[in-house]
Amino acid sequence: MTHDTVIAGARVVTASGTTICDIGITQGQIATLGSGLTGTEVIDATGLIALPGGIDSHVHISQPSGPGIEMADDFISGTRAAACGGNTTVLPFCLPEDGQTLREAVAAYRKKAEGNCMTDVSFHLIVKQTDPVTLGQDLPALIQAGYTSFKVFMTYAGLALSDRQILEVMAVAKEQNAMVMVHAENEDAIEFLRDRAEREGETGPYHHATTRPVPVEREATHRAISLAEIAGVPLTIVHVSNGEATEEIVRARARGLTVFAETCPQYITLTASDLDRDGFDGAKYVCSPPPRTADEWPKIWAGIEQGTFDLFSSDHCPFRFNDTAGKDAPGARKSFRNIPNGIPGVETRLPILFSEGVVAGRLSLERFAAITATNHARLYGLYPRKGAIMVGADADITLWDPTITKPIRQEDLHHGSDYTPWEGFEVTGWPVRTILRGRTVMQNGNPLGAPMGTYLERTAPDMQV
Numbered sequence: 503m504t505h506d507t508v509i510a511g512a513r514v515v516t517a518s519g520t521t522i523c524d525i526g527i528t529q530g531q532i533a534t535l536g537s538g539l540t541g542t543e544v545i546d547a548t549g550l551i552a553l554p555g556g557i558d559s560h561v562h563i564s565q566p567s568g569p570g571i572e573m574a575d576d577f578i579s580g581t582r583a584a585a586c587g588g589n590t591t592v593l594p595f596c597l598p599e600d601g602q603t604l605r606e607a608v609a610a611y612r613k614k615a616e617g618n619c620m621t622d623v624s625f626h627l628i629v630k631q632t633d634p635v636t637l638g639q640d641l642p643a644l645i646q647a648g649y650t651s652f653k654v655f656m657t658y659a660g661l662a663l664s665d666r667q668i669l670e671v672m673a674v675a676k677e678q679n680a681m682v683m684v685h686a687e688n689e690d691a692i693e694f695l696r697d698r699a700e701r702e703g704e705t706g707p708y709h710h711a712t713t714r715p716v717p718v719e720r721e722a723t724h725r726a727i728s729l730a731e732i733a734g735v736p737l738t739i740v741h742v743s744n745g746e747a748t749e750e751i752v753r754a755r756a757r758g759l760t761v762f763a764e765t766c767p768q769y770i771t772l773t774a775s776d777l778d779r780d781g782f783d784g785a786k787y788v789c790s791p792p793p794r795t796a797d798e799w800p801k802i803w804a805g806i807e808q809g810t811f812d813l814f815s816s817d818h819c820p821f822r823f824n825d826t827a828g829k830d831a832p833g834a835r836k837s838f839r840n841i842p843n844g845i846p847g848v849e850t851r852l853p854i855l856f857s858e859g860v861v862a863g864r865l866s867l868e869r870f871a872a873i874t875a876t877n878h879a880r881l882y883g884l885y886p887r888k889g890a891i892m893v894g895a896d897a898d899i900t901l902w903d904p905t906i907t908k909p910i911r912q913e914d915l916h917h918g919s920d921y922t923p924w925e926g927f928e929v930t931g932w933p934v935r936t937i938l939r940g941r942t943v944m945q946n947g948n949p950l951g952a953p954m955g956t957y958l959e960r961t962a963p964d965m966q967v
């Protein structure tokens with residue numbers, strides 16, 4: 503049998519281990535894993551590692567961000583950067599604009615994505631309203647239509663839900679078998695600390711971090727887990743930043759609860775001191791939860807190594823720095839409160855984890871594949887089509903050169919932001935080719951071809967990760 507494409511001689515990371523073999527691709531799917539395969543196109547991948555294409559299940563693209571504020575990435579630039587960083591699927595969040603229903607928001611967001619994506623995409627929902635139409639009609643209908651995961655916030659005016667509301671939303675998730683993702687920070691505590699900081703003249707970017715200290719996240723993590731226990735649903739705690747919140751997850755699991763957890767590159771490489779950089783530069787690092795102290799890094803690493811963290815995502819939430827529609831928003835230099843919240847990272851997530859995890863000897867290639875692709879596919883209803891190199895799956899494959907050592911540089915990246923928080927951060931290992939359903943969409947740092955990404959309908963979450 504002659505395949506459309508054969509990837510020859512790579513070290514292939516499959517569900518059952520790592521082996522040197524050929525990957526035969528036909529009609530966009532993996533048809534054969536073996537040796538001596540023949541193909542119309544043969545990609546010599548000797549010396550390279552073939553990993554499942556990255557799935558970044560936590561990105562923000564073209565998300566409404568308040569009056570006059572604009573996210574730095576639309577679907578064109580966001581998915582271009584994702585593909586160049588070794589990803590083949592991203593899951594952005596669909597947030598209704600004020601006055602928009604969830605259904606209207608989904609329709610509008612689908613239009614924005616249509617024809618513009620260099621990776622496949624699928625949307626999580628953000629539930630910010632709990633009126634009878636949203637919870638009784640729209641949300642159940644959308645879940646049944648394949649939007650099988652949604653995020654709720656415990657912070658941010660206009661987004662934060664009360665405990666009662668969270669329980670109401672969780673009840674829908676239980677009925678419809680959907681995944682609830684929680685942003686766990688205590689809004690009242692943050693507001694108290696922010697008001698006090700402002701009264702005391704502590705208004706620079708650094709005070710974004712001091713007004714969202716660890717107990718704010720630890721308490722909300724505990725409460726979110728308790729609410730899920732009361733509602734009788736699994737949940738995913740997203741962007742966990744510190745050891746105490748991690749302990750809450752470990753304790754909940756020991757009690758038999760189904761709690762999944764996600765962490766991100768910023769929580770193993772950045773610190774709150776980055777928000778204290780000269781002038782206004784600290785604004786480049788403002789994200790929530792904020793980066794902590796370096797003492798927290800080994801605690802997050804322990805969680806990654808011990809399996810507490812199922813997911814390693816970027817939480818790519820890009821704004822331009824030199825832009826009044828971005829980090830330099832009106833009032834941002836007067837108070838950290840007005841600095842748009844989020845950092846770019848979809849293109850650097852995988853190289854940072856590969857370097858700090860695999861090359862540093864903390865992670866096996868198999869575990870790297872699990873927390874960067876396979877678990878994302880399982881938890882969010884994309885498996886077995888996505889997330890693993892196996893016969894019958896989509897041929898979403900990233901070829902890695904484990905010998906490349908280089909500093910991360912903004913000038914080499916493809917996102918819409920005008921900076922990277924990891925400027926100068928040295929990594930070993932870089933994706934050199936990204937293959938989406940059998941077609942090369944990035945080679946040697948260059949995006950290739952017209953956008954061929956499609957929207958992915960999803961099935962129910964697999965809670966057995």
Ligand code: DUC
Nearest residue numbers: 685790817819843844
């Ligand atoms: N939460 C996110 O998930 N992303 C960016 C900002 C935030 O608060």
Ligand code: ZN
Nearest residue numbers: 685740741790
């Ligand atoms: Zn969040």
Ligand code: ZN
Nearest residue numbers: 560562817819
């Ligand atoms: Zn996010």
